[in-house]
Amino acid sequence: MHEHEFTLSAIMQSSGWILFAVAIGAIIANIIESRNWTGFISFIANPLLKFSRLPGVCGISFGTAFFSNNAAGSMLASAYADGRITRKEMFIGAITNSFPAKFRHMMRPAVVIIPLLGITAILYLAIQLIIEILQVLLVFSFGRRKNLDPTEYHAAVRKEMPTWNESLRFSLKATGKILLRVILITLPIFIFVAYLGDKGVFRQLEKKIPRNMQSVLSPETIAIMGSKMGGLVSSATVADKMFHEGKVSMLQILIALMAANMITIPFSALRRNLPTALGIFPKRDGAWIVGITQCLRFVFNLAALAILILIQVKF
Template identity: 30%
Template sequence: MDLTHTWHTLLWPLGRLLVSLAFGLLVANLIEALNWTRFLARLAAPVIRLGHLQDVVGASFSMAFFSGMAANSLLAEAYGAGRLSDRELVLANLFNSLPTYFLHLPQMFFVTVPFLGPRPAGLYVGLTLFAALLRSVAILVYGRAVLPPLPDGCVVCHLKDNDFSWGKALRKGWHRFTRRIRSMVLFTVPIYIGIHYITVFGFFDAVEKWLSAHLGFLSFLTPQAISIVMFQVVAESTAGLAAAGAMLGAGDLTTRQVVLALLVGNILSTPMRAFRHQFPYYAGIFKPRTAARLILHNQAFRAASILLVTVGYAVLG
């Protein structure tokens, strides 16, 4: 391939991707640092009453919109004092998955769009958001069915006012951006280039023939889609997005195939990654046995909800 062809098919698309990725990541981190979810925390009091959940659970739910560690610390304190049962602790931790999702939603969306484009990114992020909403609704329904009604209380009494500073928020957002952009570029550039060349040299055509002869049960995923899943499992989500963006840009996969591959990779990769990254800080808040139990429940519930959404999208999408 000559230099002109390489520029138009690889270097220029990759350069545009990196610029838009950096801009989107910067905007997302600034939005997160400015605590855009403040107004959502006000919904905690009426919502927890629907599920017969205690005030401390509502306070933790509100805190989770700002800091997952602060939210879990509040639950650990209440659990250690005997104000929460084992069942209530698990339900509270599961219930906090929605505000935790919203906390990182800007970064997830603004990072996904440069890789996939607005429509595929909107579909993927929207489906994972729908799964998070389903989990919260399921917790409320289950809590209302198994927990006794509670007297009126005071959610805000458990909350502490946090000082807010624009300068501090902007510095925090910039620090997160500089730390995150380095790792994303290190994953994105080699994966994008690698996907480009192995596609050009016919690697996926050979893999497709091998799969058709040996792994018929994976026929619902193309070889390109399977590689997206593999990148997500063995590396991080950015790697899967980089691979998906390269294949989508080259026309090797449709939007539906990319979204399904990312959802499947999400299901398979998240549990192990959660134990690797979450267990150390969970074990610092709860006892190790309790931490492992909470992570196990959380990831099993999360995987089940995303699997349900994936099947629904595969059938109806």
């Protein structure tokens, strides 16, 4: 949908493609989830935990976090209360459990945004995965016990594997909820951004931005960042539109997504992570765990963003 093509037919065509891509991606993601997809990441979890040399309960908690971060946190809190692990080990276990939680959180939007953004989405997800792995390695390096055997990874396995019919029913039901969210949130944002572009708002904003900053902080980049408030799928749909119109490059999309991710980190922590952690861990430990986790994530994201901006400016 190019500029000056803000028509009903263009909107319907673009919206139809978005709904199709989201539906296919969501169905695949939900089927994989219902079929116990956590076994696929054991090749990452195993070496990380062997490096940590933490008590065995930390390995069990790490595997459980791929299904439920709350259950994993409760395991650590109980082990600390029983004296089986130290406070430091509880902190390390809880902070590194953010990796499985982040992996699970990325799973659904991953298969939705890849059809929209292609290699750009793959690069963004790869950067996020590398950031999480580096964060885990850094935290594990502070808690290694040389006198302990390597920690084993214990994948939490569901008691019964659902049949394919049950998996399909689960997937269709979950996909319906995702499509409803797309219709209520993603599409209105997409249409609003398209309307602003048709009215020349971005061209007017571009004139007010210094020329030497336009390659990094263009109006289109700001629009992608703003749409991230509606979720990763929302920003991906806006980025896909602008990329096909030739208004942003692959690198600019990555910069926008990384910058938006940093902006949403504190809001996500306050809305989701902090209330749960305060209810699981003793005293103020929950607040410290969330604070350290999100600060590390922010710093690593900032470093990755700085590298991307440097590449954009230099090349």
